[in-house]
Amino acid sequence: MSCDFLKLANAGIQGLMPYQPGKPVEEVARELNLDPDSIVKLASNENPHGPGQQALNAIQRELTELARYPDGSGYRLKAALAQKLGLSPRQITLGNGSNDLLDLVGRCWLAPGRNAVYSEYAFAVYPITTQAAGAAHKVVPARDWGHDLNAMAQAIDENTGVVFIANPNNPTGTWLSEKQLREFMAQVPEQVLVVLDEAYFEYVEESVYPDGVALLQDYPNLLVCRTFSKAYGLASLRVGYSLSSVGIAETLNRVRQPFNVNSLALEAALAALGDEAYLQQSVITNKAGMLQLETAFRELGLNYIPSVGNFICVDVGDAEAVNQALLKEGVIVRPLRPYRMNNHLRISIGLPEENQRFIDALKKVL
Ligand SMILES: Cc1ncc(COP(=O)(O)O)c(C=O)c1O
Incomplete structure (x- = not known):
């Protein structure tokens, strides 16, 4: 049997x-x-x-290197991102898509006895990450299809490890202003990690839409996730990144697979980043x-x-x-x-x- x-x-x-x-x-x-x-x-x-032509050219150049492992530290891509965003490379963690980073967050800060707070209609990977880590879900009813940040702040308790926020949210496309986010962050205890998922950041043109990077210096418990899958046109290659304090990044690095981003993805992302x-x-x-x-x-x-x-x-x-x-x-x-x-x-x-x-x-x- x-x-x-x-x-x-x-x-x-x-x-x-x-x-x-x-x-x-x-x-x-x-x-x-x-x-x-x-x-x-x-x-x-x-x-x-x-994909853009510059990304395709970079992939073509890299093909002869496929027998070798990729650069496990993603040195050049992290350096380019750091320069563009005005951060230290030590604040950047690369992922096999930004889903990989969401998963790493769950493995680091969620476990049985802990919980994650997220909104009704929020991106489907938050419940998966939470459940896979054996943590409890605190799903907060949405307001006009979007995140009700006041109710989400109320839902945080002493067992909350992570709050997931998608800005804009998938699938609803709803979004939060900088003022709303700052008011929310002011209510979040410092030991609760807030994941600000900005997978669609590059598309948003609203004047009061916040740039998560600018919030990092004020909130040490913030982690911003972005991706090359959407506006950069590299979904199949699987490459995303997170921006956070050095301490958070170093924790993520302990569980990150050594070669989680392949060399074609690293090279294509680097080229795409420069292809304005x-x-x-x-x-x-x-x-x-x-x-x-x-x-x-x-x-x-x-x-x-x-x-x-x-x-x-x-x-x-x-x-x-x-x-x-x-x-x-x-x-x-x-x-x-x-x-x-x-x-x-x-x-x-x-x-x-x-x-x-x-x-x-x-x-x-x-
Ligand atoms: C809100 C949101 N976050 C993260 C992701 C993950 O994207 P990827 O793993 O391709 O970077 C997606 C993809 O659809 C998304 O909609």
Whole structure:
């Protein structure tokens, strides 16, 4: 008789369900017998431009080095980030995507008997990280789809190890001002780590949107996470980073896998960081695409949640049925049942023609 290894897994892990990513194009093509080239994927908040040319050139140059381990310290990428952000390289921790950093945070500061505070509708990886560490969840009801920071501050107790804040939040696209964040931080005990997840930072143009880096000097219990997966167009390579006090970074480094960021990712990220034109184009495309979708939703009389990310949530009624119908039209978007947002679909902003394909399909299936 074989053993049930799930039952033997750590208690928190037994209660986990695997993260549900957006459906890959190939899978939809296979299942619905569609031509993969005719499918539009607006489901995983990726950069529709594809990787930038400078990143591609860097990858090409690095290919001959693949037999060697990468630089485990990420020296050059950290130096470039440090210079750009006005920090010391010792304050930077590199991750295999920023998800890796969220996971490291859980391993360092969450455990049975401790808890994590985060908002309803917050990014799906916070519950996974918390649960995997065997810690308890304190999920604070959202306010207008966004984080209710006052209620989150109230939820902190003597067992709280970590508070997760996404700014802007995925999937809702809601965001917090610098004033709101500072008022919140003033209420957080100094021994509670606040993770400020800025995965979509580069897209946000609101004047009162805070730069987490500027807050670091005032709040030693703050850790800011960013990524090369979104505006920098390198989602597949898996590279993100966190910014924090040296002490926090050194703690994360104790559990970080020695070679957690591969050499293609290191080189591509370094090149992408210097490719201002690509970044600017990505932000411009996103802004225009957001307007295109908002205009269409208004014309169709659909409610949407205003978003500052590279995605937007729209209320379509029975989202599961609309999603299935869109798939048959060759359009992949993201249903939000795992977030208990059963009426909403999340659409990642694409190129103008991809957005139009989605709009036409939506008009057809509604
Ligand atoms: C809010 C938020 N944080 C973190 C991530 C993780 O991104 P990555 O691991 O690709 O850096 C995502 C990705 O969708 C996200 O939406």
